[in-house]
Amino acid sequence: MKIGIALVSMFLLSQYASAKEISVQVNGMVCSFCAQGIEKSFSKLPEVSSIKVSLETKLVSLNTKDDKDLDDSKIKELITDAGYEVVKIERKNEQNK
Numbered sequence: 083m084k085i086g087i088a089l090v091s092m093f094l095l096s097q098y099a100s101a102k103e104i105s106v107q108v109n110g111m112v113c114s115f116c117a118q119g120i121e122k123s124f125s126k127l128p129e130v131s132s133i134k135v136s137l138e139t140k141l142v143s144l145n146t147k148d149d150k151d152l153d154d155s156k157i158k159e160l161i162t163d164a165g166y167e168v169v170k171i172e173r174k175n176e177q178n179k
């Protein structure tokens with residue numbers, strides 16, 4: 083019983099402490115200026131450790147720093163303010179790859 087609780091709390095802790103990998107499908111990015119603009123606005127965020135924009139797949143791939151997460155609403159806000167449309171946001175936990 084105690085072991086079970088320990089395992090569950092370790093699991094929860096690892097979920098929380100690890101960096102997040104977030105893929106955002108974006109509509110409207112057509113050229114490298116679009117990509118650069120999005121890269122710039124996301125790399126300013128303290129939560130973000132790296133960002134990669136692919137025009138071919140229309141995906142913005144974000145990695146957060148350890149212990150950090152980025153709200154969907156924040157992602158949507160930045161993309162929408164830049165003039166693009168968020169189609170889908172997918173999250174992966176780095177440790178469960």
Ligand SMILES: [Cu+2]
Pocket residue numbers: 111112113114115116117
């Ligand atoms: Cu463009």
